[in-house]
Amino acid sequence: MNRANDTDKHVGSRIRERRIMLGLSQQQMADLIGVTYQQAHKYERGINRISAGRLFEIAQVLGVPVGFFYEGLDNRRASDLNARQRMCLELARNFTSITNERHQEALSQLARALAAED
Secondary structure, three states: OOOOOHHHHHHHHHHHHHHHHOOOOHHHHHHHHOOOHHHHHHHHHOOOOOOHHHHHHHHHHHOOOHHHHHOOOOOOOHHHOOHHHHHHHHHHHHHHHOOOHHHHHHHHHHHHHHHHOO
């Protein structure tokens, strides 16, 4: 049986994080890199390993260097996203779904104001 190792899971997690930050769905990501939705899902979960060529292609689509996917590998395991990190990813995904630029700016201003309160 072929089990994904921690590195595969970490790389998949970083792909997912970046995809969400850009507001892309798994289907959109799959279309951009020329794979099925199921394959993109397996990449993100670390179930299937990603070839060097495919990882390079994913990095180009997501606008990051290949090394981005390995950042933090020594510091934590991919499955150890804490609640705050999950909330931040969800916030980024929801923010990119807002189509009204005035609403995006208002939300940004609110976040800045709340962050300034101590």
